[in-house]
Amino acid sequence: MSEKGVCVVIGAGDDTGAAIARAFAREGLAACVVRRPRHLDKLETLAAEIRAEGNVAHAFGVDARDEPAMMSLFNSIEDEIGPVEVVVFNIGANVRFPIVETTARVYRKVWEMAAFAGFLTGREAARHMLPRERGTILFTGATASMRGGDGFAAFAGAKHALRALAQSMARELGPKNIHVAHVVIDGAIDTNFIRGMRPDADELRERDAILSPDAIASAYVVLHRQHRSAWTHEMDLRPWVEKW
DSSP: OOSSOEEEEETOOTTHHHHHHHHHHHTTOEEEEEEOGGGHHHHHHHHHHHHHTTOOEEEEEOOTTOHHHHHHHHHHHHHHTOOEEEEEEOOOOOOOOOGGGOOHHHHHHHHIIIIIHHHHHHHHHHHHHTTTTOEEEEEEEEGGGTOOOTTOHHHHHHHHHHHHHHHHHHHHHGGGTEEEEEEEEOSOBOSHHHHHHOTTHHHHHHTTOSBOHHHHHHHHHHHHHOOGGGOOSEEEEOOTTOOO
């Protein structure tokens, strides 16, 4: 069993989610990294890299939209690995379609991934943290959490819903010593996806003009470390050149 407890990262992708898991593992928490089952090979590689640094990591292939699977995930972690101290919900689901081309299937799937899965994550985290009266729950938001952009009806709707969930949970759980925070990532992140879209990604990185996954992860650790007399609920992160 982990002495310092567990950090669960839901949506532990190749870049930001992986950086968050590594950062909390370096803090001494056991990193439980979670993605859909088809990504389990990548998760196992990430977990092995974390263990190679001398830290603890476990990989789980779970669809965060599946209620029974999420309940089982948290129960298994609590029973077999340690108490859940930090939970990070980091599923993106960023898609762009003109409104007349946004099908019901697309809208529903984006909502399930970015909002409903966040609800299941937050609820299961709270169920285990409340009896201990401690814990940190962090939700990754986006520019779309604050405003709906052209072509982002589905994504903005889901991210607005996630932000509202975080606010409600913070008001309910804060007085019970559970820190709930929402992080607005306002700008492009230096990920494989963005590098494939932006031929100027290397130049942006050299100027610190694109969000670094490691820098984002450091901010998440700061949120967890905050003294409860001065908790942050909403933090926005953007490169120094980003307009807002």
